[in-house]
Amino acid sequence: MKRIGVLTSGGDAPGMNAAVRAVVRKAIYHNVEVYGVFGGYSGLMNGNIKKLELGSVGDIIHRGGTFLYSARSEEFKTKEGQQKGIEQLKKHGIDGLVVIGGDGSYMGAKALTEHGFPCVGVPGTIDNDIPGTEFTIGFDTALNTVIDAIDKIRDTASSHERTFVIEVMGRNAGDIALWAGLAGGAETILIPEEKQDIKEIAERLKKGQERGKKHSIIIVAEGVMSGYEVGKQIKEATDFDTRVTVLGHVQRGGSPTVNDRVLASRLGARAVELLLEGKGGRAVGIEKNSLVDYDIIEALAKPHTLDLDLYKLSKELSI
Numbered sequence: 001m002k003r004i005g006v007l008t009s010g011g012d013a014p015g016m017n018a019a020v021r022a023v024v025r026k027a028i029y030h031n032v033e034v035y036g037v038f039g040g041y042s043g044l045m046n047g048n049i050k051k052l053e054l055g056s057v058g059d060i061i062h063r064g065g066t067f068l069y070s071a072r073s074e075e076f077k078t079k080e081g082q083q084k085g086i087e088q089l090k091k092h093g094i095d096g097l098v099v100i101g102g103d104g105s106y107m108g109a110k111a112l113t114e115h116g117f118p119c120v121g122v123p124g125t126i127d128n129d130i131p132g133t134e135f136t137i138g139f140d141t142a143l144n145t146v147i148d149a150i151d152k153i154r155d156t157a158s159s160h161e162r163t164f165v166i167e168v169m170g171r172n173a174g175d176i177a178l179w180a181g182l183a184g185g186a187e188t189i190l191i192p193e194e195k196q197d198i199k200e201i202a203e204r205l206k207k208g209q210e211r212g213k214k215h216s217i218i219i220v221a222e223g224v225m226s227g228y229e230v231g232k233q234i235k236e237a238t239d240f241d242t243r244v245t246v247l248g249h250v251q252r253g254g255s256p257t258v259n260d261r262v263l264a265s266r267l268g269a270r271a272v273e274l275l276l277e278g279k280g281g282r283a284v285g286i287e288k289n290s291l292v293d294y295d296i297i298e299a300l301a302k303p304h305t306l307d308l309d310l311y312k313l314s315k316e317l318s319i
């Protein structure tokens with residue numbers, strides 16, 4: 001393998017830049033050239049590909065977003081689109097590709113691998129919803145952004161004796177809600193993986209008020225229902241003064257945390273090692289703080305599992 005490519009795809013996540021940096025530096029360390037594909041699979045099909053040098057990835061380790069840009073492309077889901085991508089890779093003399101993104105991006109990497117072009121997937125998404133890894137790049141930074149918001153809302157909630165509903169991202173996974181809810185001391189955490197009854201939540205809120213609680217914080221994952229709907233139902237069931245905050249895209253930005261930078265550096269470098277070992281069609285991840293890699297097709301077939309012990313703990317601590 002003399003020349004590899006790297007792209008970022010799907011939703012951006014803080015730490016993607018650190019992962020690209022690791023890919024570039026690790027490859028050059030091993031005397032392998034690196035080409036950056038700008039604009040995800042869309043840029044790949046259009047040949048938006050440029051050589052990256054050591055200096056190309058200087059001064060980006062601390063920046064959110066992705067300097068390679070990201071995009072979503074329907075065309076790349078077709079065989080013709082994938083063929084266009086492979087033609088561009090061949091035209092640039094690229095022998096292997098590192099794809100940093102979510103499960104949709106992995107599907108693209110899987111398709112290229114099935115066409116005989118070796119790809120390695122690196123999990124980059126704030127949602128922490130990719131099978132084959134306990135943590136994804138960007139999750140920790142997003143959690144810190146959410147916690148910052150919860151702490152601020154807690155100040156105003158206690159001053160006005162209000163119930164606050166905070167909607168967080170996560171698509172169909174409850175990881176952001178669960179971890180941020182536990183760390184932020186939320187009274188209730190609503191996640192798609194576990195059903196909860198609004199009436200029962202309302203009863204607990206009332207009991208809390210009876211024993212002198214001044215405010216309550218409810219965290220809802222976007223995959224359950226909208227925060228506004230939860231706020232409406234809580235208000236109807238309790239008549240408490242209820243306010244709703246939808247955190248939205250603020251959760252995707254910001255300088256990556258130490259954890260995300262270190263994770264991105266480890267995973268990006270490991271992806272290059274796999275390509276150099278001639279192992280395409282893999283997805284890298286982290287389990288029990290050790291690097292792991294799976295066949296990308298097997299990784300996609302694994303269910304994403306939420307830490308239910310943490311959920312149980314959050315319930316025990318919020319009585």
Ligand code: ATP
Nearest residue numbers: 010011072073076077101102103104105107108125
């Ligand atoms: P996130 O979950 O953070 O948004 P993602 O990688 O899951 O990231 P998607 O929009 O699902 O985001 O996928 C990114 C891109 O991957 C798509 O726009 C498309 O170009 C490509 N892709 C998705 N599914 C497939 C597929 N089945 N075959 C080929 N390419 C695909």
